[in-house]
Amino acid sequence: MKSCCGLVTVKNEPVPLKSVEVDVHVQGHVATVTSTLLYVNGEERPLEAVFVFPLPGECAVCHLSAKIGDTEVVARLQDKQKAREEYDDALSSGHQAFLLEESDQSPDVFQLNVGSLPPGESAAITLVYISELDMQADDALGFCLPAVLNPRYTPQDMDRSQMATVTSVPAGTVPYTLALSAHLSSPQPISKVECNCDLEPLAYLNPDKTQATVSLSPGHLFDRDVELLLYYHDAHKPTAIMEAGLDTAEPGSLMRDPVVLLSIYPEFPAAVTSSLSTCGEFIFVVDRSGSMDCAMHSGKDAKMRIESAKDTLLLLLKSLPMGCYFNIYGFGSRYEHFFPKSVEYNQKTMDDALEKVKGMRADMGGTEILQPLKHIYSQPCIPSHPRQLFIFTDGEVGNTKQVLDLVKINGNSHRCFSFGIGEGASTALITGLAKEASGHAQFITGTDRMQPKVMQSLHYALQPAVKDISVHWNLPDGVSVTTLSPPLKVLFHGQRALLYAQLKGENAANPEGSVTIQYNLLEETVKNQLSFCLRPTGDTGVTLHRLGARTLIRSLEIEERAAGPEAKALREKLLQLSLQSGVSCTHTAFIAIHKGSGQTVQGPLLHRTVPTPGMFFGAPMALCCSMPMARMAPMRKMANMAPMARMAAVPAMPPVMMCCDSMEDDDEMFDGVQEPESPPDPLLQLIFLQKASGSWEMESSMAKVLKKTDDELDKLMPVGVDKAVWATVLALIWLYGFCLEAQDEWQFVAMKAASWIQAQKVDCVSQCVQAGNALLGCQLQQKTLGL
Template identity: 25%
Template sequence: MSECGICPSNPSRRNLYPLVKSSCAVSVVDVNIHAKLSQTYVSTSTEAEHVNYVFPVPSDAAVCAFTAVIDGEHTIKGIVKERKQAQRDFDTAVKAGKTAALLKHHTSQVFEVSLGNLKPQQTIAVNVEFISVIAHAGTNDSLRIRIPTSVAPFYGTPPVSLMDSHGVAYGAPFFDLSAAFQMTGNITSITSDTHPVACSLGSLTAESAETFDPTRAHVSLHTTELLRNDIVLELKCTGLDRPRCLMQRLCSTTSDEATDAYSLTLVPRFTASSIASQEYIFLVDRSGSMAGGRIRAVRDALHIMVRSLPSKGSTFNIFSFGDRCDSLWPVSVSYEKDTVAAAATHIDSLSADYGGTEIAIALQTVFDSRKSADGPSKKPVAVFVLTDGEAWDLQRVFANVDRAVKETDKATRIFVLGVGNQVSTEMCDGIARAGRGVATYVREQEKPDAKLVGLLKAARSTLVDQIVVDWGFPAELEADFEMIETAEAAAVAPQTDPAPSAAPLSLFDDANQPTETDQLGPQEEDVQLPAPPRIQQAPAREDALPPMYPGARCTIFALIRSQRDAAQPKSVQIIGNMNGTPVTLDVPVIAAPPELMPKEPETVPFIHSLAARALIQDLEDSATPAPLTAITKAKIARLGTTFHLASSQSSFVAIDERGETVPTKPDVSTISHASSRSAISSQEESDDDMGYGLFDGGDAAVPASAFSTVSRSRAAVAVEYDEEDADEMDQEMGFALYDGDDLSTVLAPALAPAEVSIDPAVMKQYQLELAAATAALPEEDDEFDFEPTSFASSAPLPAYVPPPPLLTMTNVAKMQQFDGSFPAEQSFIINDLQLGSIPSPPTMLTDSTNETKRALWHTIIALALLKKRFPSDEERAACEFLEAKAKEWFLDTLADAFSVSADDGEKLLQEWMQLASASV
């Protein structure tokens, strides 16, 4: 994980801005989130300086507000302007000696604030607010809220503007999280597997005298530990997946016009037929960043997914990638007994030993494997990418996916499983959008089974596409509808009549002197945009919306110009097509709840901001693989400035206009900047699978009061991996987790930056205190005075027999045959399923010499055990395809070997399941 926070432009002065306090306040309303990140720094510099503040946000979030509080009493507020204009205003203010701030976009997950002319001994609090629609958790009626605490050390070359950023000094002593939840249904649970949070159900605050309300909850976290992983909260709530369409109205202050914003959200639930014949390709990230728990999660995931593939009409292959890419077979092979066995052996051998993360090359290798002399195969293919997504070359990745989808007439679909505690959602979600698939996420210690089967269910199902939304407006309004452009459709500037003939111009005119503002290189075109159309929808493509899949949340936004007194539509209608069959859904329109209304008059309403962010995302996606055109840039800038959002074409700028000005100390790090750029390629090679960290760690003396925080943090890390994990990581990543006792090599998170070396005086004092605390106790205090001979006179201890391995769903899946049956051998029941003995079979299957009868009974026993040992909703979902294949084989075998009809076979299945359940 990479360091974030205050970063001086001169790396030699990196330790002069310690973080003293950090917090995050979160408000969740239904499936929407508003978060305010706050960090307070103190300048210990003796001169005014220019520093940078780097921070992460969720990839689908809209950064909607920025303020900086100076010395706790003066606030400078960010104003959104076109990107280059904001930069010019910032540079002018800094040159004049004013304290100024500039917030700019690097990627959808990484933003940076430049702070100019920070005064000596000045305290500055940086406040950044963002909003987003919460991603689907991959299970029914649930939300997963991820609060990023760092920018991951992505592989490859970062944006040029980030190359000059350097690490921070040392971490904050405190971090506070406060999250309030207001849902439409009853909250049934809130949990966090990543951090020890405190949860209060029934109210919006930790201590409240208000009446218990089951739709409300509050979560808090207070820690002095360094945060090493993103904070993840999971919430379950009744009715959360039901369709809803919220509307907010923003009235003009100068006319009778208004802008209505719509947020249409649903988790589709429909019965879809299975695709009869399809190719399945698994693309596995084996880069160094996947070491430890991540690669183990991938191995378990692959075993379940491969065993869950249809036994008829399927071909499959497994690709591995890092800084190279190879495959188990040159081309996909038929799904048979021998190929499934070979795949299982291959999966067990997977380790994170492939170096860097070249996702773009790997995807292209997969697509090329399907090409022949006649071009790309048009046979349906589902590609599953299992990765942490930690790479910078986003646009090249998206371009490769977009091209493959178009070349195969949409027969190619890409599904992504993001693996790990710190995943690039921008990469994973972007691949899924471009590949007409879905993305879901699992943490390193989380069981991936149910979410994997959800992805597989989507890939095996006939999808709903050709989707359009009827927003309930008259036809003349619907006609004024903007479809996102994929290329320039017209000239940038309006055409004018040719000028009349004039006298020849001189090629050298002394009166035409160059000015300081003249710029070299290509200039931005002066774009004159027409007024926005009445209806702007996102996603909105020329060939309708992206497809919908059962169980995957879909959100559609719209901005519609109307009148302030116009009636609110009663409903909107979704229209689509599934395999030639029309599908429709009417969704009632309701006014947005008061919690989503702006609390200040000048604040842009919540849904308007989300809709504008979605429109910006759609404009950027539409440009892939080509660069953004002048018209597209202008449209993005207009959306950003109109709705106060930071984007690739708009930035926040804040200037302190009061008091005396102090010029910034001249930047003496220009030479080191150039050398840092040139060192990037060698850094990538030396880091290999870790790739290029955004900032290099540094050492700094730390106050004695901070020692306990650092030492506790180190202890926490020590128990995070067992010895086997550490050995595996050392071998796969090419270096030890820690080099000696220098904790400065550990990259630190944004909300609590880097660990540091300890003052020798503090260490000596600590050692003295530790020695005193652990001194030998007096003899009279020793209550455990054992006789030395007691052990000698005892009988020899029996040899240690380790317990059998825990029976997991992955283990059961690995025992299943490719056709769905389970082994007929006695050892399968006694040893593999750990039952000790074989339950008595029904009369029809008592002939133990008949292998088919033994396999039928063993398959029934395995089905009964799966149902009894894995009863939760998530476990039941994960077993779905394993059980379906087993039942299909059971019924087919009864029909073929014993001429049992389908109805009678179903009855025998239920009877024998009950018989077996009593014994497992």
């Protein structure tokens, strides 16, 4: 089946979703999100609405309720199959029913069925989930309310028979709005809040600025992800939060015992953070599916995703150390690689790769990442060159769990650094790739530049790998611990590591405990310790319990998929944990039933769709695309009913912004697309001219970047100086003098250049720096340039 792409409208068709209200309560590093969606059936016949929507991949969904008139119905968490049967039975009996379930293929996609909404009736549906805030590179804590759910490409070997249809319209015509307010509470003062959407002024609620409120400006259309960046004082300060259990829960259960959340920030010795490896096998895997021909953002000067990825590859290739090994893969419905196997990095192989990067296009159909990964893992690792995998994708895959299972099996052979490009990238895929292979995940959305984030990950990749991580608990007599988080497999300098643990027993006389993270780094043992109080930190409800349960649930789900005869026992354990904690999993669903008249629904079938915002080839456009979901088969127990109108609406929470991949390998779909010409970037031009060794040659193209003539460069060159040394010193002065704000992007390029100059062992470096300053109008010191 192919997705259809064409202009569609919803003119004169009623839209049932009227408004979305979101209330966010942030406590430190955790957000509790309550979303209320108002739907109204303006039709003359009852409707069944099917909503598909994204949520953060690691969130804990813990509540669903519906208010019809003055009656509120709270959903129960139930075995998924039983919940589906109850839903069908309720509709066949003339009742209203609500069913919320997680996709079988990806934990960041949910489906909500609203059954039999009578004519003129309204329903306010409330969904609650809990999520950790992401730590950003600039120490901000990031909260994202996802609006964008791009259609997931379905691989050839997957069942495509059950598809949910998604209809989209230009983003500016979305007929419903979002109201969002956030209440912030932090142990440290809140410095500021930034957002990619218009905000009302931040209002502090107390003198020490540890509590504040902020909200979106009125009338916001939910046509994009809403991203909040929260800045706290001392954001890197290790913290511990203790949460009391529920007295009403079963004794000995997770919900009965206290739970502690530890936020740890490893601090490596300066000698480690400043020393970078000169070996390694670097494999760059680049999404070349059709959706990579979308713009990075909706601004006027936005680059296409594929073009930004190509610029990033240029920067990466120039930043690699001499003597390492590398290869580049492109994938879509098929895949290809630049070299049959990884090659040694030198001038020739770098030039060959750069020539091929120039010709890369988003012309390879759908997003099928499984096969290239299988090919990479089939290649033997190179001794003394640790494998580092860099994956760039917009994350539109339908077999997320299958991909992550493959990465986990091969997790000990490499580290994976993953990058989600553009809005709608699967959070479950991007974070899962890094988690299962001891790497780091980054998301590039809005006006973010890809290059600084990728360079940060390259810095991590070049740092020595942390080995033999262990966690040691020091607790009072009578208190024991059960760790809920999976074993720590990776630590990076200054990057947060979260640990959830269940504590059993008590010792009233000694309420203090501590945890020590111990690991080996460059053959040295390093210890980081955090002390904490065993008394509850404050009124957090059961937030941490549910996040801890969610963490354990995800680990058990991975074990279950890999298990043989033990799979049944693991499924029972998952069911028990999910039902006990109230957190959904792949085997459970929320079901709510509102008993109405009990009369069989009569009347002809009506079909309506809720429009969602779409973007195609970088410009807003209406699309009709298909997306696989777990349950779209006709209802099984409605033989006695006349068919209701089925309202396929995407999403339950946000609208969907889409860049479509073809369901087949539709390369011809992208023929004739003219990419807008953008002015050349002088920084990238200069970096392109650098040699693999780190040096530059004195040539006319170099003079052009520096905005000088060849004669000017020759005239001020100190007597007897090698031209390559002179050119390389000038390049360093230009980088530090004119591009200092982009230092995160060119830091490795500059380090290579400085190392090359030092290796030449010439005596005229100071004269070159002095002459270069005079030529370029700078006043930089030799030490500043790393010389």
